[in-house]
Amino acid sequence: MKGTNQTACRKHVAELLEKIAQLKQAPFAPLKTLGRTLYSWREEVACMFRFARSNGITEGFHWKMKLIQRRAYGFRNFENYRLRVKVLCG
Numbered sequence: 001m002k003g004t005n006q007t008a009c010r011k012h013v014a015e016l017l018e019k020i021a022q023l024k025q026a027p028f029a030p031l032k033t034l035g036r037t038l039y040s041w042r043e044e045v046a047c048m049f050r051f052a053r054s055n056g057i058t059e060g061f062h063w064k065m066k067l068i069q070r071r072a073y074g075f076r077n078f079e080n081y082r083l084r085v086k087v088l089c090g
Contacts, residue, residue, distance in 0.1 A: 013046045016045070016046070017042055020035060020038045020039050020045075023035025023038065023039075064089050065089065068084050069081070
């Protein structure tokens with residue numbers, strides 16, 4: 001639903017919320033549990049589809065910082081680590 005306009009997104013979210021409500025009535029116990037869980041989080045789920053954002057850039061910086069730590073086998077002081085992070089990520 002990413003990239004759809006607000007009106008289309010509202011329609012899809014309404015359909016999704018109906019399906020979640022139907023899951024609560026499922027005869028299969030694990031589906032019923034899933035339905036209850038999703039129903040309790042329905043507002044957050046709807047917002048996630050409406051305002052989807054990616055945290056890929058942040059995860060990339062975290063990966064680079066961990067790589068710096070792994071290559072260094074420990075720095076003598078934190079300032080050296082901070083400088084490397086600024087050079088490679090900054």
